[in-house]
Amino acid sequence: MAREVPEGVNLKEIMSVLSWIKGSSLWNLHFCFGCCSTEIMATMMPRFDIERFGFVPADTPRQADVLVANGPISRKIVPRIQRLWAQMPDPKYLIVIGACPMSGGPYQGSYNIVTDIRDVLHVEPAAYIPGCPPNPEGILEAFIMLKNRIKEGSYGKF
Template identity: 40%
Template sequence: MIPKAFKRSLWVFHVNSGSCNGCDIEIIAALTPRYDAERFGIKLVGSPRHADVIAFTGPVTNDMKDKVIRIIEQTPDPKVIVVVGSCGIGGGVFHESYHLAGPIDKLYPNAKYFYVPGCPPRPEAIIQAFAKAWEWLEELEVKK
């Protein structure tokens, strides 16, 4: 019963860690009537305490470094991190810039990451990453 609940109820907290706003718009596009992620129970929430998934967009800038780690630690377990866009994976167009603290998975390695490449990725790709996230959460609950 519990794993099935995760499959159909996934609350997402969205963090902009230095993005150019392109990926943010695509995340919003996934919630519009055209894609309607809410029909799978995916919902944007306003607080990391409510979230199952944290969606990071953009590379992590030096200023955002400690905030990003704090947000991940504030989220209750079990949690999954979805990195939306090429910037969060390898820096994208900001690769090797002076103001970057590095990719999120280097800053906080003890979490489960899913990656959505693209600049920006399509909304379908973002929804598929969330689907992968709930499959993983489901397996986690089955193992328990």
């Protein structure tokens, strides 16, 4: 049974505060197999310092908001990435880094490499960061774009 909203409670404002909180503290889980990982590490180091924007590495998928995928996705690893994605609570977001997870990259056409990560997770990524590898500026920009869209309330639902 649906509960009534008490008089004087502005649900829209509550949602907007929740969106602001969510966008200000995005915990991310790294699913990294490829050389792009070094660029992600560089984004976390003092020069770019991604944590100052509220992006904190998560230790477990159960507390993660963003799955960061990079590197070639082999068919053998597909059940693991599907399990990690399933363990993440909603709302959750996917950021795809580098050519490998979005097209197979240099391994495109290999018998054991998935060409598009969407085929295994069945979700539209929040951001694609192209390149082989992309640079830390691009990775940082994608995270900030995601954060701003969540804060505006135009992305994700509570």
